[in-house]
Amino acid sequence: MSTRALLHAEIDKLPSESLSAVHALVKNLKGGLPRRRKSSLMARLKRVKFRGPADFSENLDQYLSGEKELPNLR
Numbered sequence: 001m002s003t004r005a006l007l008h009a010e011i012d013k014l015p016s017e018s019l020s021a022v023h024a025l026v027k028n029l030k031g032g033l034p035r036r037r038k039s040s041l042m043a044r045l046k047r048v049k050f051r052g053p054a055d056f057s058e059n060l061d062q063y064l065s066g067e068k069e070l071p072n073l074r
Helices: 003-013 016-028 041-046 059-067
Strands: none
Touching: none
């Protein structure tokens, strides 16, 4: 059975009060589904959350070398 036939079968089952809402929905889809823009790398990086000590950026080299230890931030 084609998709169109399946849609017709489902629409035939609807109560008549719902038909105007279905019509509005279908009418809005005439132009096609809206395309979702792929977000840029920078937009995705802005959403990254980092939990660390307040002095992490100032003492990055000490944390990387092991001179300072990261606290348990759970």
